[in-house]
Amino acid sequence: MLSSFLAFGLVGAATAQNYWFSFGDSYTQTGFLTNETLPVPGNPFGNPVYPGYTATGGANWLDFDTTTYNNSLVLTYNYAYGGATIDSGLVAPFEPTVLSVTDQVNQFLDTAAxxxxxxxxTSANSLFxxxxxxxxxxxxxxxxxNRTSFDTTLLNAEFALIQKLYDVGARNFLFLNVPPTDRSPLMLSQDAQAQAMLKANILDFNSQSAEFTKNFQASNSGVTTFLWDANAAFTTILDDPTAYGFVDAVSYGTNVGDFWINTLHTTSPANVYWAEGVADVLSGSIW
Incomplete structure (x- = not known):
């Protein structure tokens, strides 16, 4: 875990600052709007008021990494949107108003890019x-x-967006893979076949994603990539929840010791572990 070198609200305006541009779904969302208050020292997320509109019942991993687990002043532009898919034309979200990652990247390209x-x-002081x-x-x-083929289609769409980010100057990329949501209370309410299907799909998608990342880095000069293995981190805790302060691997709600806040999302205490894991991956960089 990185030391809390700088804490939220304690940094002077003259301090060198780094920029974090984040894309994703409800596991990352805080409710940032591009046409409202932008991140500044002392208010590193801009809007909404910290910790934002998260799906954790409190601060999420990105909140913690921006405000606590870092080695620099980080200003975070968090485009993540609950329910997002990579491209709504490939996989429809739960509502048509949900901003896909395609939409999120376009928001960035139309504003901060x-x-x-x-x-x-700059390319040097930014993380995507x-x-x-x-x-x-x-x-x-x-x-x-043919899930393997469709996963390839999804990842082709994702990395086309990442290429657009590279083309406007992005060079440092953090990737987080898909956790074992087959073990979520939502999927545990389904039959064993459904759980096995989703598990196999996750493993294939994550495996292909790692290869896409390697190929992207090899094909684009000056790229640095970081990978936090969310699947492994979740699995470690779900296999031995009491060792990490949780009552079990299946309970959900707002009780102390619950790992899940609802049937799909993890609690804020669980997100502390995700933040620490990401901080470890980024250790040694400027973040």
């Missing part, structure tokens, strides 16, 4: 993260007999 005076990021796939797989694992 041009490095305006209020967001003077993406945690996506949970809804893509959860909403489609049962629809196709």
């Amino acid at each position: 041009s490095k305006p005076a209020e967001t003077p990021w 993260s993406i945690w996506i796939g949970i809804n893509d797989l959860g909403n489609s694992y049962y629809l196709s007999d």
Whole structure:
């Protein structure tokens, strides 16, 4: 775990700052709007008021990493949107108003990508993260007999977006893979066949994603990639929850010791572990 070198609200305006541009779904969302208050020292998320509109019952992993587990002043532009898929044309979200990662990247391209005076990021002082796939797989694992081919289609779409980010100057990328949502209370209410199908789909998607990441880095000069293995982190705790302060692997709600806040999302105490894991991955960089 990285030390809490700088804490939320304690940094002077003259401190060198780094920029984090985040894309994803409800596991990451805080409710940021591009046309409202932007991140500044002392208010590193801009809007809404910290910790934002999360799906954790409190601060989420990105909240913790921005405000506590870092080695620098981080200003975070969090485009993540609850329910997001990579592209709604490939996998429909639960509502048509949900902003896919395609929409989120377009928001960035239409605003901060041009490095305006209020967001003077550079290739060196910026990190771009993406945690996506949970809804893509959860909403489609049962629809196709050829999951490997469809996973490739999804990842082609995702990495086309990542290429667009590279083309405007992004060089540092953090990828977070799909956790074992087959073990979520939502899926435990389904039959064993459904759980096995989703598990196999997740493993294939994550495996292909790792290869796509390697190929992307090899094909684009100056790229640095980081990977936090969310699947392994979740599995470690779910296999021995009491060792990490949770009552069991299946309870959900707002009781002390619950791992899940509802049938699909983890509690804020669980997100502390995710934040620490990401911080470890980024250790040694400027973050």
